[in-house]
Amino acid sequence: MHSPITGTAAGVPFTALPPVDHSRAPLIVTWHMLDAPRSDAAFAAALPMNDLPAWRVHLGMPMCGARMVDGSMDAGLELIREDVLMSFLYPFARKAAEEFPAALASIRAQLPVDDGPIGVLGGSLGGAVALRILADTEIPVFAGAVVNAAIRVRSVVDLFPGDYPYDAESEKAADSMDFVAKAGAIAGRAPLLVVSGELDHPALRADAFHLVDALGKGSELLSIPGLAHPLADEPGIDPAPQLPAAREVDAGLTTWFRRHLPDVG
Template sequence: MHSPITGAAAGVPFTALPPAGNGPAPLIVTWHMLDAPRSDAAFAAALPMNDLPAWRVHLGMPMCGSRMVDGSMDAGVELLRKDVLMAALFPFVRQATEEFPAALASIRAQLPVDDGPIGVLGGSLGGAVALRILADTQVPVFAGAVVNAAIRVRSVVDLFTGDYPYDPESQKAADSLDFVAKAGVIGRAPLLVVSGEQDHSALRADALDLVDALGERSELLSIPELAHALADEPGIEPAPQLPLAREVDAGLTTWFQRHLAEAG
């Protein structure tokens, strides 16, 4: 097992895990949670997928990890308090999506990855980024996966406040991050939906709705006893893999291994 490689791709911090073999290999890109693990390095430690013959490049979300303000999450927390949707959730997903094409080109320039379709993986709010790559871009994707994902952003908003004051602008933003409604385009690639049976009930229901909407283009992997987070707090630095995260990791590895083989 090779040591992680850290760097930046068009300004986006990353932690890259090389495949065991030499030469160009396929690429899987991930986006982490805002819960633990809440940095690219911590997410790489929680879900390394070490047995895959592919590069796993874990990208940092805005205002997380090395992009934290003054070395803490306080500024991001303040945005959540100011306006959970329009100051935090929506702009974070929008920025991560918009900066991805340049980051992908930089990754290809820096690392010996092949030029074929990529895999995408996201956890929690990072799941919304992975789903938006599928729904709103033309980036070729051979398979995707999400873990305890923000599938309908309204459900996430409700976790913070049950009476969010929606207006036309925020309604439009929330609609853009309703991926059950976008199942028709998300289904361009097979999708694994990993859902902890102890996750927030609304997020769990959204996961089941997405699988139902996607039909045969998706699979559900339910993890008994898994709540929302995949690592212990504070979740910023790499930490030993928890047993439940290891179970998620095994499911993701099996899923991507299968679709890598199908992609040739």
């Protein structure tokens, strides 16, 4: 396979994997997890989807990878301690979604990608970004997929110690990241594959089932035996060999996106 292409798109770092012949081809954009793999380069190594005749462009999340503060995740951990929802989960997902239209335009200016609908893929909190693109934007999408996704941010908040002190502002933020409640908008946009590890956090796994039920026709659940929440070993910042469970996820994603790939005009 060709070596990854790295760069920035409107300030967003990316790792791009070209189709075999480097030709003009459809585009699939991804957002990585904040668990391992927690950078665009590491996510590209975990889920490369090498057999797809498409460009796979893996975007970096805020304060991750090339955008880490002082070369570490410590600044992000401090935001978690400050306020897990309003300082960390909500603004990270919001910023990643808000910076995407400009990043997409830059990707199209830099790489020979088709100018038609795109594919979107996200893992964990990156899954919330992909779902937000589907639910809250009009960017044309031919198919989407999420892996162990933050489908309801309240479920993610509950994974952290203590009772979160919701107020009017944080309730509104949490509502904006409840994608089961937004299933109607998502279902009208593109088919969605929901990948859930059988060993993922029980609440996140339950949300995956609820989302598929709410979406109905056009969505599918892919359950992965032996997969917990992460897709790679720690520290998850640099590219690493693909784990067996991630290889199974990769195969399922490849089959899904191949089924829905548009013809290049």
